[in-house]
Amino acid sequence: KKIAVLPGDGIGPEVTAVAVNALQRVAEKFNHTFTFEEGLVGACAIDATGNPFPEETLHLCQSADAILFGAIGHPKYDNDPTAPVRPEQGLLAMRKALGLFANIRPVNTFKVLADASPLKREIVEGVDFVVFRELTGGSYFGAKGRSEDRNSAYDTCTYTRDEIARITELAFTAAAKRRKKVTLVDKANVMETSRLWREVVQQYAANFPDIELELMFVDNAAMALIQNPRRFDVILTENMFGDILTDEASVITGSLGMLPSASVGSKVALYEPIHGSYPQAAGKNIANPMAAVLSAATLLETSFDLMAEGQALRNAVEEALNNGFVTVDINPTHHLGTREVGEKICS
Amino acid sequence: KKIAVLPGDGIGPEVTAVAVNALQRVAEKFNHTFTFEEGLVGACAIDATGNPFPEETLHLCQSADAILFGAIGHPKYDNDPTAPVRPEQGLLAMRKALGLFANIRPVNTFKVLADASPLKREIVEGVDFVVFRELTGGSYFGAKGRSEDRNSAYDTCTYTRDEIARITELAFTAAAKRRKKVTLVDKANVMETSRLWREVVQQYAANFPDIELELMFVDNAAMALIQNPRRFDVILTENMFGDILTDEASVITGSLGMLPSASVGSKVALYEPIHGSYPQAAGKNIANPMAAVLSAATLLETSFDLMAEGQALRNAVEEALNNGFVTVDINPTHHLGTREVGEKICS
Ligand SMILES: CC(C)[C@H](C(=O)O)[C@@H](O)C(=O)O
Ligand SMILES: CC(C)[C@H](C(=O)O)[C@@H](O)C(=O)O
Numbered sequence: 001k002k003i004a005v006l007p008g009d010g011i012g013p014e015v016t017a018v019a020v021n022a023l024q025r026v027a028e029k030f031n032h033t034f035t036f037e038e039g040l041v042g043a044c045a046i047d048a049t050g051n052p053f054p055e056e057t058l059h060l061c062q063s064a065d066a067i068l069f070g071a072i073g074h075p076k077y078d079n080d081p082t083a084p085v086r087p088e089q090g091l092l093a094m095r096k097a098l099g100l101f102a103n104i105r106p107v108n109t110f111k112v113l114a115d116a117s118p119l120k121r122e123i124v125e126g127v128d129f130v131v132f133r134e135l136t137g138g139s140y141f142g143a144k145g146r147s148e149d150r151n152s153a154y155d156t157c158t159y160t161r162d163e164i165a166r167i168t169e170l171a172f173t174a175a176a177k178r179r180k181k182v183t184l185v186d187k188a189n190v191m192e193t194s195r196l197w198r199e200v201v202q203q204y205a206a207n208f209p210d211i212e213l214e215l216m217f218v219d220n221a222a223m224a225l226i227q228n229p230r231r232f233d234v235i236l237t238e239n240m241f242g243d244i245l246t247d248e249a250s251v252i253t254g255s256l257g258m259l260p261s262a263s264v265g266s267k268v269a270l271y272e273p274i275h276g277s278y279p280q281a282a283g284k285n286i287a288n289p290m291a292a293v294l295s296a297a298t299l300l301e302t303s304f305d306l307m308a309e310g311q312a313l314r315n316a317v318e319e320a321l322n323n324g325f326v327t328v329d330i331n332p333t334h335h336l337g338t339r340e341v342g343e344k345i346c347s
Numbered sequence: 348k349k350i351a352v353l354p355g356d357g358i359g360p361e362v363t364a365v366a367v368n369a370l371q372r373v374a375e376k377f378n379h380t381f382t383f384e385e386g387l388v389g390a391c392a393i394d395a396t397g398n399p400f401p402e403e404t405l406h407l408c409q410s411a412d413a414i415l416f417g418a419i420g421h422p423k424y425d426n427d428p429t430a431p432v433r434p435e436q437g438l439l440a441m442r443k444a445l446g447l448f449a450n451i452r453p454v455n456t457f458k459v460l461a462d463a464s465p466l467k468r469e470i471v472e473g474v475d476f477v478v479f480r481e482l483t484g485g486s487y488f489g490a491k492g493r494s495e496d497r498n499s500a501y502d503t504c505t506y507t508r509d510e511i512a513r514i515t516e517l518a519f520t521a522a523a524k525r526r527k528k529v530t531l532v533d534k535a536n537v538m539e540t541s542r543l544w545r546e547v548v549q550q551y552a553a554n555f556p557d558i559e560l561e562l563m564f565v566d567n568a569a570m571a572l573i574q575n576p577r578r579f580d581v582i583l584t585e586n587m588f589g590d591i592l593t594d595e596a597s598v599i600t601g602s603l604g605m606l607p608s609a610s611v612g613s614k615v616a617l618y619e620p621i622h623g624s625y626p627q628a629a630g631k632n633i634a635n636p637m638a639a640v641l642s643a644a645t646l647l648e649t650s651f652d653l654m655a656e657g658q659a660l661r662n663a664v665e666e667a668l669n670n671g672f673v674t675v676d677i678n679p680t681h682h683l684g685t686r687e688v689g690e691k692i693c694s
Contacts, residue, residue, distance in 0.1 A: 088536045118470050118573050139504065144539040152507040153543035157486065160499040187587070189435045192491040196500035219594035226465050226573065226598050240534070244591055247566035251573050 001304060002035045004064035006057065008042045009087060010277025011287035011338075012070020018289035018342030019068060019296040022316070025346045026300065026309045037064070041094060042072030042087040042277075052090025058097055066303035067098075067270040068296060071277035095135050099265040102167045103133040104174075105246045105274060106260070107229075109253045112321055113330065117254030119226065124253050129232035130178070131249060132171040133242025135263055137163045138193070140239050159193045159238065164200040170264065171236040172204065175211050181233040183214040185221045185241055197238060218245070225249055250274055257288030257329045260295035262302055269303050271295040285337040288327040290317050293345055316345045348651060349382045351411035353404065355389045356434060357624025358634035358685075359417020365636035365689030366415060366643040369663070372693045373647065373656045384411070388441060389419025389434040389624075399437025405444055413650035414445075414617040415643060420624035442482050447610040447617055449514045450480040451521075452593045454576075456600045459668055460677065464601030466573065471600055476579035477525070478596060479518040480589025482610055484510045485540070487586050506540045506585065511547040517611065518583040519551065522558050528580040530561040532568045532588055544585065565592070572596055597621055604635030604676045607642035609649055616650050618642040632684040635674040637664050640692055663692045 005020060007013035020036055027034045039057035046052050052072075061067050072087045094100070108128045109117070117124045142156035175182045184201045186194035198215065205213040216224065218241045224231060225245065229252055237245060250256050256275050263270045273291030281287050293313055301310035320326065325344040328335040336344070352367060354360035367383055374381045386404035393399050399419075408414050419434045441447070455475045456464070464471045489503035522529045531548050533541035545562065552560040563571065565588045571578060572592065576599055584592060597603050603622050610617045620638030628634050640660055648657035667673065672691040675682040683691070 086536065092537075118467060119465050120467060123465050140537055142501070146539065146543070151509075152505060153539045154489070154503055154505040155538045155540050156501055156503050158499060158501040162498075187590075189433065190439075190487055190587075191502045192493065192500045193502050196493070219590045222569070222591045222595040223598045226595065240537075241591075243534075243566045244569045244588075248569040248573065248595065251570045 001065045004060045004067045005036050005038045006041045006069045008070040008072045009044055009074050010071055010279045010282045014287050014338050015289040015292035016070040019292040021346050022293045022313055023296050030309050041090045043074035046085055052087050053093040061098055066299050069270050069272040073277035075279050100263040101136045102170050102264045103135045104262045106130040107249045110255055113255045119252050127229045127253055131235045131246050132167055134167050134238050138239035157193050159196055161200050164197055168201050168204045171234050172208055175234040179233040181212045183216050183235050185216050185218050185237040187218050258290050260291050260298050262298050271299040286328050287338050288329050289338050289342050293317055320344045348412045351407045351414045352383050352385045353388045353416045355417040355419045356391055356421050357418055357626045357629045361634050361685050362636040362639035363417040366639040368693050369640045369660055370643050377656050388437045390421035393432055399434050400440040408445055413646050416617050416619040418624040422626050446612040448483045449517050449611045450482045452608045453477040454596045457602055460602045466599050474576045474600055478582045478593050479514055481514050481585050485586035504540050506543055508547055511544055515548050515551045518581050519555055522581040526580040528559045530563050530582050532563050532565050532584040534565050605637050607638050607645050609645050618646040633675050634685050635676050636685050636689050640664055667691045
């Protein structure tokens with residue numbers, strides 16, 4: 001099995017290194033052979049090649065059985081969204097070129113971390129849901145531009161029935177194995193694309209009478225995530241709403257450094273921690289590697305169908321957590337470094 | 348001074364009645380004459396006339412010096428965003444016809460309510476910011492539709508320089524009287540309209556060197572509102588992002604029933620509590636009238652420049668709150684009804 005490794009920028013390389021070590025331990029223990037091949041993406045790719053998602057990286061990804069990704073972004077590109085080449089373009093190009101149409105983000109509260117949340121313990125305890133965010137449609141890739149005099153601008157949000165149907169299928173399949181509830185989040189009282197989403201999802205849901213379909217407006221969902229996050233099981237939504245809600249969701253449990261994600265396409269899937277490049281922490285050996293290791297666990301389970309192997313990694317993380325082998329984000333007074341937590345997990 | 352009163356649906360009539368009483372008390376005490384004229388909007392207008400924003404109501408609003416609004420919405424229209432006539436259309440038509448381009452929502456924590464928040468006390472204590480949401484542009488009013496085979500849909504988000512400039516001016520004027528910081532929330536790494544927002548706002552900001560301009564992506568803002576809401580002073584954003592973020596913001600302080608808002612145009616302004624129609628509570632004399640009374644206070648201050656009068660209403664609300672004369676949403680064990688809280692405020 002060949003794994004493309006794209007460490008990216010900021011803390012990406014540090015946490016990805018830990019995840020690769022963890023995968024190597026799994027390979028030894030369970031007698032598999034994984035080969036790892038590195039590629040450039042993001043700011044480091046711009047520096048080296050001028051292109052945030054070089055051809056070479058595309059080919060590497062296309063030839064791999066799964067992709068392990070770190071993070072992209074560098075402060076020198078912040079506040080300059082008009083720079084001709086930007087790290088994010090690499091991310092968007094990668095999603096589009098590899099057809100990664102569904103971003104899957106589980107959000108759950110870790111018992112030992114319940115007090116780390118900005119929300120009260122009684123609200124976040126037992127939270128366990130997963131967001132299915134559409135990733136290659138909507139305003140991200142629709143036509144956009146300026147009027148000739150540059151005094152007006154537009155973005156187009158577009159969706160087709162097929163684009164909605166394929167992620168709907170994934171979300172319902174996941175719900176069937178969980179608490180059997182899908183919440184479709186949209187703005188159908190305003191957006192025509194949302195009305196198409198409702199049509200497609202309601203039609204699909206009619207074939208699955210044992211799965212409850214809940215319809216919720218996005219403004220309402222932004223409130224409900226804070227007031228009562230336990231009510232959610234599977235959230236299904238379009239690209240931009242998903243961008244906003246997954247980030248909101250990621251902080252309610254107080255475990256931003258613990259949350260993995262998967263971006264799934266029809267050919268290959270990519271796994272990444274959701275915390276981003278966190279440039280202030282880069283190179284300091286303080287980043288939390290657990291989300292990266294849990295991303296590796298998801299890779300094993302989802303792309304390689306290696307369930308026991310994935311569970312082994314999850315158990316190792318859980319044990320490190322319970323034993324207090326954690327980074328500074330989780331315990332400001334007693335903590336280890338990125339590498340040291342990684343060693344504990346691997347051992 | 349003539350005030351158009353649009354009670355609307357759900358709990359709208361109950362809380363608006365209290366606000367009108369409060370305005371009448373102010374008129375007596377301060378020797379003003381306010382005349383009140385009622386109009387229909389929303390589901391009740393559909394029931395009576397077939398139109399959620401009848402001509403008659405439009406004329407009433409155009410001839411008034413200010414508009415006091417309750418809420419719209421009725422469960423019979425829920426989950427049917429394709430119904431040919433819907434209450435929300437009345438709201439959107441009203442905003443467009445009256446040119447109400449800026450929705451202004453202060454968010455602040457009331458000391459006695461700090462424990463009512465889903466967030467921890469130490470995070471919400473002292474929160475005090477105001478959101479300026481653009482209200483007549485963006486995806487709400489851009490071209491939208493379906494392909495001929497109805498298999499694809501689109502919405503267009505559009506903005507012009509002028510639309511951005513007029514609300515930017517309001518936001519900076521507010522910031523100058525506050526803590527002198529404006530946070531522009533956008534998605535300039537993806538949206539062309541966001542890049543136009545940045546251009547216009549940065550140009551404007553260059554003339555106000557004593558006001559700090561912060562630039563933030565919307566996904567990041569959705570996190571920051573939860574993690575550190577005190578960091579915000581004035582938030583400036585487009586229509587859809589504003590819809591999502593104001594609703595998210597409204598629950599962080601635990602005082603949803605306390606928050607007023609103003610929608611300002613070049614001719615007339617409209618004032619409304621942000622809690623919506625809350626149909627489950629309609630007719631039960633349990634709705635919190637304080638947000639409606641604070642909306643009336645904002646009306647006095649903003650449309651009539653009656654600062655002492657507005658402050659008198661604010662003091663009355665504060666006193667009722669401190670004395671425990673509150674509705675069930677604020678104190679589940681010791682509470683009064685809507686009318687009774689209204690009487691306490693008026694007395
Ligand atoms: C960097 C940015 C373009 C990207 C997005 O909006 O999709 C990021 O926020 C994410 O969620 O992966
Ligand atoms: C009812 C709906 C169309 C409206 C909006 O999205 O603007 C509401 O959510 C609001 O914020 O006033």
